[in-house]
Amino acid sequence: MKIGPAATSSNTRRARRLSGVLAIVLSLASIVGVSPAGAATYHASLANVSATLTYQGTYPTPRHTMLTISLAGHVAYRETVSASLCGQLCWPTSAFGVENSSPLRVVSLRAGSPEVLLGLYSGGAHCCYIVQVFSLSPAKKYVKTEITLGDPIAGLQTLPGSPYAALVTEDDSFAYQFTDYAASGLPLKILRFSGHGFTDVTRQYPALLRPDAAGLLAAFYAQKSSHYSDSVGLIAAWAADEYLLGRVSAAKQFLNQQAHAGHLRGLLYPAVKGATFVAQLETFLTHQGY
Template identity: 35%
Template structure:
């Protein structure tokens, strides 16, 4: 079996959602995997915030449907129920409490996995604002979705993920390597702070380069890696270097991603990969309308 750049990418994200738990304190985290049995009213508590969680494993042989809600949870503040939710998750999920924005009140973070090929994790975050919990979600993200981590040691937690728009755009899923996205969380909202973390960006750019070298050696797809690499170099303020590297190494015989769509209809075709990539980078906001970073 070939090892692709996708292996590197998923490995980088596989240590998802690190959080520290002191055994002397109340439980603050529940992990769900394929071995987790059914449970009811498992309790997570930090200060005034409490979560009660119920879970039933998905069982196709018993007639369970992907439309069923097998995870439910109640969120309380000072003993008063504030929110009650249901969701579906397939053999994977995490519910935990952590203060993401350093305001001395923990957020409730719930991740659920949709199942399906090359799919998908959604994070729902509940944060107490004045007199109620505000709900924010990431939307479904590739694989394990991302990682919560304090990148600069300031006590605030960033969310490390990737720009899923690059998946399948110029290569197959396995041949794609999306650029980094780093989000901060404050007042119930995510904010894109990717460009503030150059060391993290450089580390991923190096992984991309290694993935490209391996793909090139094995005669595998490279354009999906190069698309992400150019975007990553833009984030680092090194657009020209990234673009020159792409021009020198791209596969000009590949027609993946050259079609121009208007809605679901094909209305044209780009002449080559570099032209298609430039248009895509403009569309996604990496370049301005004049094709400059």
């Protein structure tokens, strides 16, 4: 996952971040059709689980969005699609990093019956992608779990140590934290599904963290041509990766060196620079669990 210089557009930055991690574990998923009236139908299936998504209307206003899940040929779930962030007005979209693909997936996130995943978008300049997971309970009822990704999309990837897919995304809490969105770096975030919720397991994958940190550091050094006028967003994300890699002391030493050299500055919050930025970053990283 590589992040280019802050001047790069957000869409290009997102594509670069997620390139190389989109070895997606997908079900058979296809768009059945879009009628002249704007009605769409999507199907996805894996093993004995099949799902159908239907809606009417055109972007950004869907109508009558309905999800149906069948288990072994029998309807086990049929409900109007709704999310906490946007109610019934969320637009069905692929939140999984594949352009022009279905918002609907059936994948194995854990042992047992495969899960149904639905991607939604709330609308707005930078927000928000939403993933809903429908998992089978011991009572053979489908339980909905919802996670808001923010601006980043996600990849579904099998990683070492497990045959099941994990959600590979970025930590959106760094957006706007120290500078504007375009100049913000977002560190790697890996989530595994267990029970009926997600667990952050990013620390378990140093082989993915190391190249992510290297890309962020390269983007920071690319700020030299602009005299590091807006560098704090990138180095904040780099520090997060380094903390997860266990290289806390070395990261702090580097940050202090860069602060002394006058390389830690931001355009959105000009007063948050140098040692002041380093102190605020350390507080933020601790608060976020890094």
